[in-house]
Amino acid sequence: MIWLWLVPVVVALIVIGIFVYFMNRVIILSNRVDNAWSQIDVQLKKRADLVPNLVETVKGYAAHEKQAIEMVTKARENMLKASDMKTRAKAENELTQALKTIFALAENYPNLRASENFRLLQEQLEGIENKIAYARQFYNDSVLGFNNTITTIPGSFFAGIVGRSKPREFFEILEAERAPVKVQF
């Protein structure tokens, strides 16, 4: 009765298949979270690269706005040298705010606003600002997908086997960003 031997073989194959599928699933989702995180970094790096350009352009037209220019430069430096996630998030946020200030100030300098270079920088920075937001959104979506998988059955079981059972952290908006924008004159 050769087919009787086949039964345990088939069952074993199915069990192996299930294990491979779910263990891969957990690892793929976990890698997706890592990848999503690096996507945010890519955009932040691009933004940081554009800042010196912006500073030079603004200096050319509005040199006496020292305070705002310094704020941007400092925020960028802080961001580049930040070591842990918390201080970096804070510096990133400062840079975002500082850039907003610069663009608000630019309203007072028609020559600056009219400059081709400035307009292009503004569109590029706005585009990057959006991309940062989208990258964070994708990161949070990926985290949600991963956390849902590893905290529910059967994912929780397999996450333990591959050693990735710790839920990942969501990217949260800082308190400062949540507060309504203050306008100062």
Place this chain on the structure above:
Amino acid sequence: MNRISFYDQIAKNRRSSFFLSVIVFSFLVVLIYVISEIFIPELSLLFLIVSMIMVFLYTYGTYNYGDSIVLAATKAQPIDENDPKYVHLVNVVEGLSIAAGVPKPSIHLIESDEINAFATGKDPQHASIAVTTGLLKNLRRDELEGVIGHELSHIRNYDIRFATLVAVMVGLVAILSNMFLRSMWYAPRGGKRERRGDVGLLVLVGVLLAILSPIIVRLVQFAISRRREFLADASSVELTRYPPGLANALDKIMRINRGDMKVSEAVSHLFFVDPTKSPLDSLYATHPSIEERIRILRAM
């Protein structure tokens, strides 16, 4: 819940694409065999083998190059992505690609005053988005984001693979059947008396195929679109987090579009909204009504 349905949709599209290829493959082989059986019965076996090879190559080619065929059929031209005119379009596509977690598709432009767009390709790694000049002219940034988000959802969900296969494969079935129906008038009559009964049967089958194929086209187009469009609308909102953008875009389309784009019926189901309005619309519509899409978006 959301995640599950999105992976389900990808699996379903992969499956449907495979079965569609098998069905079209068999259909074409049978059709060619029937035709050769009528006209040159002595060689029909040879024809069967040759046709199987040809049709296999055809199916394989459509799978890999279907997007180029669709882009050519709609006269979509690739844009120069460094042109300042298109900076905001490129930025929107790049941003939403990041949000959807797919590589940035290549961007194409169609010369038309209508507001419309479509996406095509075999998978997210080989995808293209095409928009009309009318869309660029009339939509604000948030509305543009809604439409691009919709198209990127089609890309992420592999809707583009199935829809492109339907456009190219079924399009050809329709063309072939038309040719067959016309050639019937020139079929040899009474020459081979000994096989007359057979020929009569084959002619009947041929005519049936030819009559059936436009209906098949309709049925397939009908089957693929509606649910997908609602799902892509919902996914677009998931990406942009802003339902009014897409709803306002649809609203503008209702007011501005005249529905007179010159595109083949075989590709119309790919578009964001139906590019042509025909009297048969309500019966065979490949798209859900714009009013209903707006109603659902406004309720989000």
